[in-house]
Amino acid sequence: MVRQICCQTALMGEPSVIFFDDDEIFADALTLYFTDYESGSCFVAEYENRVVGYLLGSNNMKRMDQMTVKKIVLPLLIKALRRGTLLHKKNMAFLFHIFLSLVKGEFKAPIFLIDYPATLHINIIQEYRALGVGSKLIRAYLDYLKEEGAKGVHFATMSEKACPFFKKNSFQLLFQGHRSYFRYFLGKDILLSIYGMRIPSG
Numbered sequence: 001m002v003r004q005i006c007c008q009t010a011l012m013g014e015p016s017v018i019f020f021d022d023d024e025i026f027a028d029a030l031t032l033y034f035t036d037y038e039s040g041s042c043f044v045a046e047y048e049n050r051v052v053g054y055l056l057g058s059n060n061m062k063r064m065d066q067m068t069v070k071k072i073v074l075p076l077l078i079k080a081l082r083r084g085t086l087l088h089k090k091n092m093a094f095l096f097h098i099f100l101s102l103v104k105g106e107f108k109a110p111i112f113l114i115d116y117p118a119t120l121h122i123n124i125i126q127e128y129r130a131l132g133v134g135s136k137l138i139r140a141y142l143d144y145l146k147e148e149g150a151k152g153v154h155f156a157t158m159s160e161k162a163c164p165f166f167k168k169n170s171f172q173l174l175f176q177g178h179r180s181y182f183r184y185f186l187g188k189d190i191l192l193s194i195y196g197m198r199i200p201s202g
């Protein structure tokens with residue numbers, strides 16, 4: 001269900017199929033590290049035995065990046081090649097525009113790992129948004145991080161709609177930058193915002 005929600009909410013709350021054909025590969029890329037290598041930092045919200053939202057976290061983003069490179073990238077690439085994912089026109093267009101953004105230097109951003117070593121990724125399915133579910137997940141995760149002794153958390157969001165939610169939950173805006181990789185079908189750049197919060201030691 002977490003993988004399904006990830007695909008349903010990928011593009012600022014809208015489904016990934018708009019820009020990427022292959023939910024299996026897309027869900028692997030966004031959730032595999034969290035579910036398979038750090039599930040202790042993940043939280044789900046349930047309503048009547050149905051998962052309606054999740055917060056996937058890592059209390060150490062540096063370790064997360066290292067594990068991703070070591071364990072996930074190559075098998076995922078092989079899987080995508082076997083499935084023919086990279087040959088879909090839609091996927092080629094998406095990857096080409098990501099590559100262009102990379103070449104233009106749009107991915108450059110300050111490094112916040114030292115003061116904010118943890119990270120998170122949160123999504124709630126449409127029918128259950130604005131009911132307090134996201135705030136509860138954030139509170140549960142912050143309590144967990146405090147117990148773990150993490151000194152801060154930061155994450156990036158492309159969703160301008162979600163910014164008031166993060167501010168309301170006491171995150172501070174650390175950085176903003178434009179990204180052009182969705183311009184080919186949105187007709188405009190997106191604003192990427194990095195939010196963070198320091199966690200006082202218990």
Ligand SMILES: CC(C)(COP(=O)(O)OP(=O)(O)OC[C@H]1O[C@@H](n2cnc3c(N)ncnc32)[C@H](O)[C@@H]1OP(=O)(O)O)[C@@H](O)C(=O)NCCC(=O)NCCS
Nearest residue numbers: 013123124129130131132133134135157159161162164165
């Ligand atoms: C952003 C999100 C996680 C917030 O969780 P939530 O359970 O909807 O939020 P809560 O009910 O706890 O908090 C309500 C606040 O969220 C914001 N919010 C409400 N509906 C929203 C929506 N559809 N999309 C984004 N933010 C919304 C508002 O700021 C609201 O504050 P208000 O009640 O004072 O107006 C959730 O709406 C969501 O998953 N949205 C779509 C995907 C997304 O943007 N994810 C974030 C990517 S990092």
